[in-house]
Amino acid sequence: MKLYISADIEGIAGITNWNEASPEHADYAQFRKLMTEEVVAACEGAKAAGATDIWVKDAHNTGRNLLLEDLPDYVTLIRSWSGSPASMLQDLDESFDAVAMIGWHARAGAEQNPLAHTLSLKVEQIRINGTPVSEFGVFSRLAEHYGVPTVFLSGDAGVCAEVKNYNPAITTVSVGKGRGPSTISLTPQAARKQIREGIEKALRGDLRACCIALPKNFTVEVAYNTPTDAYKFSWYPGAQHSGERTIKFEAPDFFEACRFLQFVT
Numbered sequence: 001m002k003l004y005i006s007a008d009i010e011g012i013a014g015i016t017n018w019n020e021a022s023p024e025h026a027d028y029a030q031f032r033k034l035m036t037e038e039v040v041a042a043c044e045g046a047k048a049a050g051a052t053d054i055w056v057k058d059a060h061n062t063g064r065n066l067l068l069e070d071l072p073d074y075v076t077l078i079r080s081w082s083g084s085p086a087s088m089l090q091d092l093d094e095s096f097d098a099v100a101m102i103g104w105h106a107r108a109g110a111e112q113n114p115l116a117h118t119l120s121l122k123v124e125q126i127r128i129n130g131t132p133v134s135e136f137g138v139f140s141r142l143a144e145h146y147g148v149p150t151v152f153l154s155g156d157a158g159v160c161a162e163v164k165n166y167n168p169a170i171t172t173v174s175v176g177k178g179r180g181p182s183t184i185s186l187t188p189q190a191a192r193k194q195i196r197e198g199i200e201k202a203l204r205g206d207l208r209a210c211c212i213a214l215p216k217n218f219t220v221e222v223a224y225n226t227p228t229d230a231y232k233f234s235w236y237p238g239a240q241h242s243g244e245r246t247i248k249f250e251a252p253d254f255f256e257a258c259r260f261l262q263f264v265t
């Protein structure tokens, strides 16, 4: 079994403040270690379920967060950003059996995580065919474009609720939730245990049940925090400047939706 794990940091257990997610701050060293340990727990659970080929994409900020020497020897690691529209799922293709997401988070504007955002801090909201989505909403659809189901996600309560609403067959582990600028969360030890057990159970289950048929066309809207960004990015070929702070793009397939998002966020 070939598995793709994409790892972010704003949805790992206990993370609460941007200083903990940013290499410029002293707090970051502890949280990159905790992020690494959640990924290691996911790898262990996946291996126990029979995954033999596990790719890990370091998908936060610089793409250079995970502590290499702590990762198991059976992992293939993708670091930094290639510029491909596949972004957080760079180099995913039809050869993979499943995608898992570790440390993912609620969408921009959601109250369930003080670090909630979607793709960039410029974005107020991204909508696909009218529905507000998180990064899970974007990249799970891209995975489905390649016929690969997203079978497991760990992160905050907000993104877990979005996952369950999207497809209840996908296994989620909620490690915490926001309360204003504070958080209420599991300990890292408890989160790792639930992630290890959750991903193992998910991979032993019916992977195809985690798929959803994609619609034929996608209307992708990006609302920005400022009208100046909407004007600037409305110059993407085919984009419409549909409102004071909003642009809109009709994508013939989801890879084209991701190409658009790559250039306008």
Ligand SMILES: [Zn+2]
Residues within 6 Å of the ligand: 008, 009, 010, 059, 060, 061
């Ligand atoms: Zn991130």
